[in-house]
Amino acid sequence: xxxxxxxxxxxxxxxxxxxxxxxxxxxxxxxxxxxxxxxxxxxxxxxxxxxxxxxxxxxxxxxxxxxxxxxxxxxxxxxxxxxxxxxxxxxxxxxxxxxxxxxxxxxxxxxxxxxxxxxxxxxxxxxxxxxxxxxxxxxxxxxxxxxxxxxxxxxxxxxxxxxxxxxxxxxxxxxxxxxxxxxxxxxxxxxxxxxxxxxx
Amino acid sequence: xxxxxxxxxxxxxxxxxxxxxxxxxxxxxxxxxxxxxxxxxxxxxxxxxxxxxxxxxxxxxxxxxxxxxxxxxxxxxxxxxxxxxxxxxxxxxxxxxxxxxxxxxxxxxxxxxxxxxxxxxxxxxxxxxxxxxxxxxxxxxxxxxxxxxxxxxxxxxxxxxxxxxxxxxxxxxxxxxxxxxxxxxxxxxxxxxxxxxxxx
Amino acid sequence: xxxxxxxxxxxxxxxxxxxxxxxxxxxxxxxxxxxxxxxxxxxxxxxxxxxxxxxxxxxxxxxxxxxxxxxxxxxxxxxxxxxxxxxxxxxxxxxxxxxxxxxxxxxxxxxxxxxxxxxxxxxxxxxxxxxxxxxxxxxxxxxxxxxxxxxxxxxxxxxxxxxxxxxxxxxxxxxxxxxxxxxxxxxxxxxxxxxxxxxx
Amino acid sequence: xxxxxxxxxxxxxxxxxxxxxxxxxxxxxxxxxxxxxxxxxxxxxxxxxxxxxxxxxxxxxxxxxxxxxxxxxxxxxxxxxxxxxxxxxxxxxxxxxxxxxxxxxxxxxxxxxxxxxxxxxxxxxxxxxxxxxxxxxxxxxxxxxxxxxxxxxxxxxxxxxxxxxxxxxxxxxxxxxxxxxxxxxxxxxxxxxxxxxxxx
DNA sequence: CATGAATGAGTATTCATTCAT
DNA sequence: CATGAATGAATACTCATTCAT
Numbered sequence: 001x002x003x004x005x006x007x008x009x010x011x012x013x014x015x016x017x018x019x020x021x022x023x024x025x026x027x028x029x030x031x032x033x034x035x036x037x038x039x040x041x042x043x044x045x046x047x048x049x050x051x052x053x054x055x056x057x058x059x060x061x062x063x064x065x066x067x068x069x070x071x072x073x074x075x076x077x078x079x080x081x082x083x084x085x086x087x088x089x090x091x092x093x094x095x096x097x098x099x100x101x102x103x104x105x106x107x108x109x110x111x112x113x114x115x116x117x118x119x120x121x122x123x124x125x126x127x128x129x130x131x132x133x134x135x136x137x138x139x140x141x142x143x144x145x146x147x148x149x150x151x152x153x154x155x156x157x158x159x160x161x162x163x164x165x166x167x168x169x170x171x172x173x174x175x176x177x178x179x180x181x182x183x184x185x186x187x188x189x190x191x192x193x194x195x196x197x198x199x200x
Numbered sequence: 201x202x203x204x205x206x207x208x209x210x211x212x213x214x215x216x217x218x219x220x221x222x223x224x225x226x227x228x229x230x231x232x233x234x235x236x237x238x239x240x241x242x243x244x245x246x247x248x249x250x251x252x253x254x255x256x257x258x259x260x261x262x263x264x265x266x267x268x269x270x271x272x273x274x275x276x277x278x279x280x281x282x283x284x285x286x287x288x289x290x291x292x293x294x295x296x297x298x299x300x301x302x303x304x305x306x307x308x309x310x311x312x313x314x315x316x317x318x319x320x321x322x323x324x325x326x327x328x329x330x331x332x333x334x335x336x337x338x339x340x341x342x343x344x345x346x347x348x349x350x351x352x353x354x355x356x357x358x359x360x361x362x363x364x365x366x367x368x369x370x371x372x373x374x375x376x377x378x379x380x381x382x383x384x385x386x387x388x389x390x391x392x393x394x395x396x397x398x399x400x
Numbered sequence: 401x402x403x404x405x406x407x408x409x410x411x412x413x414x415x416x417x418x419x420x421x422x423x424x425x426x427x428x429x430x431x432x433x434x435x436x437x438x439x440x441x442x443x444x445x446x447x448x449x450x451x452x453x454x455x456x457x458x459x460x461x462x463x464x465x466x467x468x469x470x471x472x473x474x475x476x477x478x479x480x481x482x483x484x485x486x487x488x489x490x491x492x493x494x495x496x497x498x499x500x501x502x503x504x505x506x507x508x509x510x511x512x513x514x515x516x517x518x519x520x521x522x523x524x525x526x527x528x529x530x531x532x533x534x535x536x537x538x539x540x541x542x543x544x545x546x547x548x549x550x551x552x553x554x555x556x557x558x559x560x561x562x563x564x565x566x567x568x569x570x571x572x573x574x575x576x577x578x579x580x581x582x583x584x585x586x587x588x589x590x591x592x593x594x595x596x597x598x599x600x
Numbered sequence: 601x602x603x604x605x606x607x608x609x610x611x612x613x614x615x616x617x618x619x620x621x622x623x624x625x626x627x628x629x630x631x632x633x634x635x636x637x638x639x640x641x642x643x644x645x646x647x648x649x650x651x652x653x654x655x656x657x658x659x660x661x662x663x664x665x666x667x668x669x670x671x672x673x674x675x676x677x678x679x680x681x682x683x684x685x686x687x688x689x690x691x692x693x694x695x696x697x698x699x700x701x702x703x704x705x706x707x708x709x710x711x712x713x714x715x716x717x718x719x720x721x722x723x724x725x726x727x728x729x730x731x732x733x734x735x736x737x738x739x740x741x742x743x744x745x746x747x748x749x750x751x752x753x754x755x756x757x758x759x760x761x762x763x764x765x766x767x768x769x770x771x772x773x774x775x776x777x778x779x780x781x782x783x784x785x786x787x788x789x790x791x792x793x794x795x796x797x798x799x800x
Numbered sequence: 801c802a803t804g805a806a807t808g809a810g811t812a813t814t815c816a817t818t819c820a821t
Numbered sequence: 822c823a824t825g826a827a828t829g830a831a832t833a834c835t836c837a838t839t840c841a842t
Contacts, residue, residue: 029811030811039828042826044814083392137392151380152383156359158358158359162354163351175348175351183351187388190393191344192283192344193389240838242802242803428814439823441819441823444818450817483792534792547783547786551780555760562757562761563754587752588792590791593744607806640809641809641834649833650833
């Protein structure tokens with residue numbers, strides 16, 4: 001006997017693969033069913049409709065990621081290190097779970113009335129991890145208080161998210177995850193500008 | 201008598217509106233035709249198919265934007281100022297042409313085999329404006345040479361692009377375009393960290 | 401322990417309700433199962449398929465009605481009275497068991513190959529009660545021998561059956577069962593025409 | 601070039617055939633399309649949905665019938681003759697346009713929420729022809745004023761309508777249209793009972 | 801060039817029926 | 822006997838595209 005959650009999960013995993021390959025709108029339910037090795041109708045025992053698969057998938061997977069990241073951050077106190085951990089973890093995900101990353105990215109931009117109704121609380125929870133780090137850094141006097149955490153969190157998320165295209169549109173030399181995380185963190189922590197030359 | 205390009209342009213403008221409202225896949229050719237006040241069949245005199253409208257639209261509109269930005273940047277020498285101009289102009293576009301912004305954003309993420317074949321040279325040209333600014337700054341000794349322009353250009357574009365959600369998901373205080381551009385530029389130029397306290 | 405027939409009957413009663421509410425084709429097996437408080441699969445232990453429920457229901461319920469009417473008619477000799485009893489009983493059924501009446505009516509008209517194969521012997525048995533009354537009346541010299549019992553039985557059944565719409569399409573004043581039965585019997589016994597004026 | 605109404609009419613005629621053969625619910629849109637020699641999609645240029653075909657068909661055909669009957673009745677003054685004309689015409693229709701008759705009969709009984717919303721004004725207009733005849737007969741002193749025209753109209757319609765089964769379930773000797781009309785009119789005009797024997 | 805009626809391939813969803821437990 | 826999860830065939834409806842006018 002298979003546990004209920006197994007079939008739910010099998011379908012979700014199949015959907016990630018199929019959505020990533022074909023895109024949400026070009027994916028057919030029967031593709032997902034075949035990939036999950038269940039009948040088409042079975043999918044409707046676990047999901048209300050095609051959109052529901054996408055949203056459900058999104059919430060589940062982001063939920064798992066949030067748990068992972070929070071666990072990693074718990075052990076660290078320095079906000080600079082925390083930012084580095086967050087960045088590295090995010091980029092690792094982008095590469096390790098390319099399919100999932102692509103699906104999540106797509107969904108964030110999907111524009112249709114069904115999607116717009118759905119308030120993306122999980123996503124907000126995720127990026128609020130960044131603003132929490134910034135707040136902490138500001139409270140500790142390490143980060144510049146003039147920076148708005150609300151804007152910075154988006155800037156940092158957007159920057160990291162955009163990195164995925166480095167690997168897709170290969171017009172630049174390849175960097176490792178580690179290097180990329182270093183670069184992005186360096187950029188965000190120290191800025192583009194050279195420090196003013198020390199006066200002798 | 202109406203010039204050919206007028207009808208082409210009318211259809212493109214209509215497509216921007218319709219795609220932004222409904223998303224590419226939920227938009228019907230007949231919606232675009234109605235919005236453009238032409239017959240359905242007329243669209244096929246100017247475009248090969250539905251995808252072609254999107255791609256054509258993309259190239260045309262990005263092309264115009266590139267011209268505008270380059271013109272603005274010509275007059276300025278300071279890379280910091282240039283970055284500021286670029287950021288402000290991008291954010292202005294996000295707000296002024298919300299429909300276009302939404303369509304371009306969506307398209308960049310759309311994942312399907314048709315789209316993946318299409319090499320997005322216009323988009324690359326656009327973000328290479330950023331890397332050119334950084335290169336210049338590094339050559340002038342103003343920007344840190346340790347920063348990879350290839351990564352930074354994506355980080356900056358991603359950050360700016362992500363700002364659009366500030367207005368969509370209103371969970372944060374609203375900032376003006378000017379403030380947002382300042383914030384982002386400040387973040388990227390000076391970083392999160394406080395400058396080391398000046399030694400007396 | 402529940403007798404077998406109890407579950408069969410529970411399902412039949414549930415089917416009457418559901419078919420009346422939604423119509424045969426719009427009714428789902430699971431609706432009937434839920435109404436009967438059994439599992440979907442259980443229905444297939446008592447019926448071969450969906451059509452079988454309808455036919456079985458029809459035969460059972462008409463069978464019961466025939467028994468009832470025949471019992472009522474046994475005690476009466478006058479064919480006029482018999483007709484009145486039949487009419488009143490039929491109309492009472494139309495009102496008391498609205499669900500059943502609606503289902504029976506629908507079924508009689510349902511047109512599809514499956515239904516047409518099924519020879520409706522129970523229904524014929526029911527309306528033959530009418531022709532028997534007419535025959536008796538004719539044999540007793542009370543009823544006009546020029547009237548064909550085969551046609552009259554259908555006319556009378558059709559007229560009674562049609563009365564159900566009196567209550568559905570409320571475009572006429574409401575009559576009680578008693579009044580309606582009186583009206584219909586009067587119409588069929590004496591006709592529309594005034595009796596010829598008695599010659600003095 | 602084919603006039604619009606031609607295609608609408610072609611589809612309607614095809615639908616009559618298909619609905620009569622298979623019943624509304626078992627009829628597929630593609631069956632109707634094939635019968636009408638148009639593409640499936642073409643049907644949706646003329647009708648909103650499957651139900652709409654049925655309702656539209658009903659209104660159109662009943663409308664035509666009403667016009668015909670009213671024309672026939674115009675020339676006649678005697679209500680007895682009028683009733684006879686009505687009956688004969690109705691029965692002729694039942695036989696000549698068996699498919700249509702079957703579809704109309706079905707529709708009158710269809711039980712589903714969509715149908716129940718639809719107020720069957722055309723049908724009411726049709727049977728009100730009967731009550732108008734009765735009223736006239738009563739006003740002229742020919743018909744018994746004790747008979748309710750509202751009930752009688754339904755009884756007569758129901759009786760006539762039911763006659764169709766005479767030909768379907770062939771358990772009785774066959775009568776011609778003329779004989780059947782005579783029988784039914786005789787029944788309704790003079791009743792079952794023998795006239796009281798003339799005294800003298 | 802422009803039209804818009806006609807086409808017909810394509811698909812999400814439903815639900816009667818089965819069968820392992 | 823009873824269950825209800827799983828199946829997969831079946832179909833109304835949509836909409837990009839064509840082409841006769």
